[in-house]
Amino acid sequence: MLIIIFMAIILFIxxxxxxxxIISLKDFWEILQTQGGETYLHKILFNFRIxxxxxxxxxxxxxxxxxxxxxxxxxxxLAGPFVLGISSGASLGVALIIxxxxxxxxxxxxxxxxxxxxxxxxxxxxGLLLLMLLIVSTRVKDIMTILILGIxxxxxxxxxxxxxxxxxxxxxxxxxxxxxxxxxxxxTGDQLFILWLAIGIGIFITLFNGKRLNIMLLGEQYAQTTGxxxxxxxxxxxxxxxxxxxxxxxxxxxxxxxxxxVPHIARLIFKTTNHFILVPGxxxxxxxxxxxSDIVAHLPGSDRILPINSITALLGIPIVIWIIxxxxxxxxxx
Amino acid sequence: xxxxxxxxxxxxxxxxxxxxxxxRQVESxxxxxxxxxxSEKPDYTLITINNPWIxxxxxxxxxxxxxxxxxxxxxxxxxxPLSPSRIATISTTHIAFLQVLNELDNLKAVxxxxxxxSEKFHQIDSKESVTEVGFDTNLNIEKLLELNVxxxxxxGISNEIEPLRKKxxxxxxxxxxxxxxxxxxxxxxxxxxxxxxAIYNKKELANHYFDSIANEYQKLAQETTKSKSKPxxxxxxxxxxxxxxxxxxxxxxxxxKDAGGLYVFHNDTSSINFQYDLEIVYQRAAKADFWINxxxxxxxxxxxGMDERLTLFKAFANKNVYNHNxxxxxxxxSDYMESGVVKPxxxxxxxxxxxxxxxxxxxxxxxxxx
Numbered sequence: 001m002l003i004i005i006f007m008a009i010i011l012f013i014x015x016x017x018x019x020x021x022i023i024s025l026k027d028f029w030e031i032l033q034t035q036g037g038e039t040y041l042h043k044i045l046f047n048f049r050i051x052x053x054x055x056x057x058x059x060x061x062x063x064x065x066x067x068x069x070x071x072x073x074x075x076x077x078l079a080g081p082f083v084l085g086i087s088s089g090a091s092l093g094v095a096l097i098i099x100x101x102x103x104x105x106x107x108x109x110x111x112x113x114x115x116x117x118x119x120x121x122x123x124x125x126x127g128l129l130l131l132m133l134l135i136v137s138t139r140v141k142d143i144m145t146i147l148i149l150g151i152x153x154x155x156x157x158x159x160x161x162x163x164x165x166x167x168x169x170x171x172x173x174x175x176x177x178x179x180x181x182x183x184x185x186x187x188t189g190d191q192l193f194i195l196w197l198a199i200g201i202g203i204f205i206t207l208f209n210g211k212r213l214n215i216m217l218l219g220e221q222y223a224q225t226t227g228x229x230x231x232x233x234x235x236x237x238x239x240x241x242x243x244x245x246x247x248x249x250x251x252x253x254x255x256x257x258x259x260x261x262v263p264h265i266a267r268l269i270f271k272t273t274n275h276f277i278l279v280p281g282x283x284x285x286x287x288x289x290x291x292x293s294d295i296v297a298h299l300p301g302s303d304r305i306l307p308i309n310s311i312t313a314l315l316g317i318p319i320v321i322w323i324i325x326x327x328x329x330x331x332x333x334x
Numbered sequence: 335x336x337x338x339x340x341x342x343x344x345x346x347x348x349x350x351x352x353x354x355x356x357x358r359q360v361e362s363x364x365x366x367x368x369x370x371x372x373s374e375k376p377d378y379t380l381i382t383i384n385n386p387w388i389x390x391x392x393x394x395x396x397x398x399x400x401x402x403x404x405x406x407x408x409x410x411x412x413x414x415p416l417s418p419s420r421i422a423t424i425s426t427t428h429i430a431f432l433q434v435l436n437e438l439d440n441l442k443a444v445x446x447x448x449x450x451x452s453e454k455f456h457q458i459d460s461k462e463s464v465t466e467v468g469f470d471t472n473l474n475i476e477k478l479l480e481l482n483v484x485x486x487x488x489x490g491i492s493n494e495i496e497p498l499r500k501k502x503x504x505x506x507x508x509x510x511x512x513x514x515x516x517x518x519x520x521x522x523x524x525x526x527x528x529x530x531x532a533i534y535n536k537k538e539l540a541n542h543y544f545d546s547i548a549n550e551y552q553k554l555a556q557e558t559t560k561s562k563s564k565p566x567x568x569x570x571x572x573x574x575x576x577x578x579x580x581x582x583x584x585x586x587x588x589x590x591k592d593a594g595g596l597y598v599f600h601n602d603t604s605s606i607n608f609q610y611d612l613e614i615v616y617q618r619a620a621k622a623d624f625w626i627n628x629x630x631x632x633x634x635x636x637x638x639g640m641d642e643r644l645t646l647f648k649a650f651a652n653k654n655v656y657n658h659n660x661x662x663x664x665x666x667x668s669d670y671m672e673s674g675v676v677k678p679x680x681x682x683x684x685x686x687x688x689x690x691x692x693x694x695x696x697x698x699x700x701x702x703x704x
Contacts, residue, residue: 020611040620047643048613052575114639169446169469170491178574185575185612188642253574298611305576305611 001270001277004284008057011291015053016045018300023049048185055187055195056294057287059252060262062199062244064286065206065279067259068266072213072275073237074147081245081259083147084238085129088154088161090249091180093125094118095161098176099168115186118179122250129153130242137234143220181307182255184294195251202243205236206279213237213275255290257312261320262286268323289316365548366522369513372532377405379532381414386513387490388606395511399532412508415484417534422467422478423487426450426672427523428512431530434543434676442481443467448665451672471498475505485533487512518605519588520678521548527676543676550679551592558594558686565689567595568619568649569627572641577615580607586627589678593685598622616646624688625649626700628657634703653702656688660701670699 017023023031023041031042066081074083082088097117132153137146165173187195206213212233215223224230248255266282267273293311362371371382378398385393397414398407407413422443423429429452432438439458443465444450458464465481467474471494478486485508488495495511502509510533514526524547531540567590570579580586581604582597590597598618602608619625625647631637634655637644649655658681661669674681684700687693694702 020614021617040617043620043646044613044616047646048616114636115641116639166472167469175573178576181574183574186641303610303614305609 001281001284004269004281004288008284008288008291011288011295012053012057015056015291015295016049018295019044019049019298020301020303020305022301047188051188051192052185052294053291054192055184055252056290058192058195058199059184059248059255060258060286060288060290061283062202062248062286063255063259063290064262064266064282065203066241066244067261068263068275068278068282069206069209069213069237070241070259071263072216073234074143075217075219076147077264078260079147081241082154082249082254082256083150084133084241084245085150085154085157086126086242086245087249087254088157089126089129090122090246091125091161091254092129092157093121093123094179094253095164095176096125097121098179099164099172115191119191119250123246126242126246126249129157130238130246134235134238137238138231143234178307179253180309182253182309182312184252184255184290184308187251191251195247198243198247202240202247203279203283205240205243207276209233209236209240210275210279214273217273252308254309255312256309257316258286258290258293261316262289264320265289265323268326364522364525364528366519367514367517367525367528368522369516370526370529372528375407377401378407378413380407380411381529381532383511383513383529386511386516387492387495388516389492393493397508397510397533399535412503412510414508414510414533418485418508420481420483421485421487422481422483424470424473425487425489425512425515426452426667427514427675428487428530429455430673430676431527433673434527435530435534435536435539437530437534437536442483443478445469445473448663449667451661451663451667451669471495473498473502475501475507478502478507479505483507485510489513489515514675518584520585520592520681521551523585523675524548524678547677547679551682554679554682554686555592558592561594561690564594564596565623566598566619566621567624567626567689568598568615568622569625571629571631571637572612572615572644575612577610577612578607579610579615581605589681589685590626593682593689595624595685595689612643616643619647619649621648623649623652623654625655626657626685626688628655628703632657632659632703637703653704655703656694656697656700657703658684658699660697660699674699 017025017028021041021044023045027041031045034042063081070079070081070083071077133146133150136149140146140149165176168176212223212228215226215228220230245259262285263282266278266285270277270281272278290312293308293315296315297306297308297311299306364371369384369386371384373380373382378400381397381399383395385391396411398411399414400407400416403416419440420442421440423441424445426449429438429441429450432441433452433454438454441464445468446466447459447464450456465477467477486502488499488509489512499509499511512526512529514523517523525544527540527544528537531537569586570577579599582600582602583605584607587597587600591600628637631640634650634653637650637655644650658670659668670681680698684697687696688700
């Protein structure tokens with residue numbers, strides 16, 4: 001665990017100094033010591049790098065932990081933070097304001113795509129879909145049915161997004177597609193505070209439910225016999241997931257892969273199913289992996305950047321394949 | 335049997351490749367435009383369009399405008415009907431060309447009316463409704479047939495336009511590929527008026543119009559060479575941490591240069607738009623004097639709302655931010671995008687006024703953001 005925390009800290013610093021403009025460690029140290037400096041390196045560090053690295057840490061932690069609890073609750077190794085339809089709901093919200101308003105000539109307050117407009121649209125979209133799923137889940141006992149319903153809801157929302165895409169002018173389509181590729185560098189100031197607040201609450205709820213998560217691995221019926229209130233538990237976990245994955249998706253777009261892969265990597269490293277170890281482990285591992293992806297995406301020394309989503313997948317998939325070959329089986333815990 | 339099949343297949347291959355084969359380049363008489371050539375043949379005017387999109391290599395489309403109804407053109411060349419009176423277009427820039435030649439009333443269909451700025455167009459539309467036929471590759475061909483359209487002016491951003499072009503040909507509609515957006519010089523875009531002039535048999539009018547604006551443009555550009563100081567200029571807006579900005583060898587870069595400005599990416603030699611990391615643009619443009627072409631942002635607050643960090647630029651702090659949205663409709667129609675193609679001298683004039691900080695009320699396409 002200490003090694004992973006150490007790794008996360010090193011990667012955090014690396015993410016601050018490496019980028020299109022490479023800051024030497026000496027300069028980095030000097031900038032940190034001078035207060036209110038006005039050099040452009042100072043501005044780049046405080047206005048671009050630090051917010052981005054803090055966002056990467058927050059997003060890495062949130063997605064990995066929400067992936068972990070979804071895998072536990074649904075007892076399915078393929079579950080991830082987005083099985084509840086969070087990313088498709090957010091996509092619909094964002095597609096509506098980026099494409100819908102242009103394609104159907106609804107111009108009003110949204111001719112300019114302000115940062116907040118996108119965040120709010122994403123939150124409304126995912127909130128709406130989650131609410132639908134919650135209402136259904138009070139009527140459905142079986143957790144697998146909820147999983148399937150979540151996938152069905154997501155698919156129908158994706159179909160709506162496809163229709164919007166089909167009718168969209170090229171410029172708007174490109175803006176939307178770029179949004180779906182994820183981005184860590186757009187969250188600053190108040191937004192960063194809100195993101196961390198939402199994630200803090202989400203992590204707190206998760207840790208608070210650590211014991212019940214451990215019991216859930218033995219099956220819902222068993223958990224019920226030990227006195228776990230299944231509905232209350234589900235509600236809490238769904239709220240935690242929507243805070244964790246929902247806020248990240250709203251601020252950074254749908255960042256894939258981390259949420260599914262990191263929990264598996266954590267389970268294999270720590271060789272345990274105890275959530276009191278797994279949750280902190282996933283938190284730091286998720287942060288470290290997303291920081292690493294961010295460094296690679298910024299192609300240190302070059303003028304260009306790559307979309308973060310492609311990097312998380314390209315970087316993460318070989319890791320998972322390697323682990324599978326080493327351990328042969330990912331699902332023994334379920 | 336297999337041999338026969340193979341033969342048939344190769345014959346099909348040979349024929350389908352034929353029309354695109356590179357032909358010997360004819361000497362162009364154009365002053366700026368590089369993507370079309372007009373040459374006179376005894377029986378017809380030959381219009382050759384070369385590489386009308388960015389990745390196009392050795393792609394050529396040829397059209398013949400016959401001298402009269404009895405003239406003939408060789409096989410394989412698309413014949414454009416004489417002064418086509420029922421036409422459609424998928425680009426608003428084509429509307430500007432047609433309007434200069436006073437042929438706008440032939441236009442029966444466009445992609446979307448809300449994106450058209452031209453007052454004249456909307457007048458015509460209110461009298462006899464112009465039909466909307468969809469965007470780009472989703473063009474509604476059945477509708478075009480119903481409207482009895484004989485020519486569609488197209489543009490392509492990749493060879494994905496090919497299936498549509500072939501479908502139109504099969505429907506008996508002549509797709510004319512217009513590639514003015516590929517020209518890197520503002521006058522190169524404007525010179526495409528000659529293609530429309532050839533189609534509507536108004537060559538003299540087209541040449542005269544082009545020569546007069548080219549003169550005007552060059553006169554203005556000549557004057558800026560006298561001034562010693564060059565204001566530093568950057569353009570565009572970031573989207574998701576990435577800044578989309580034109581290369582150093584593009585239309586926008588040329589306009590800035592001719593207006594006496596120094597574009598922050600002037601050293602770049604590319605002729606396409608580029609994505610830069612926000613940090614890089616900040617590093618290069620933090621101290622720039624002017625910020626122009628701010629996309630959808632119509633006020634300083636819009637820019638701030640997109641990303642708080644954009645206020646760090648000196649041009650923002652000094653309120654030296656200008657956008658070409660003075661002549662823009664609520665629905666999205668932008669006159670800069672539309673008539674700017676045929677009036678590059680007015681764009682240049684605006685930029686010169688901006689860089690010299692003369693009265694901003696005089697600007698035609700641009701306005702200062704508040």
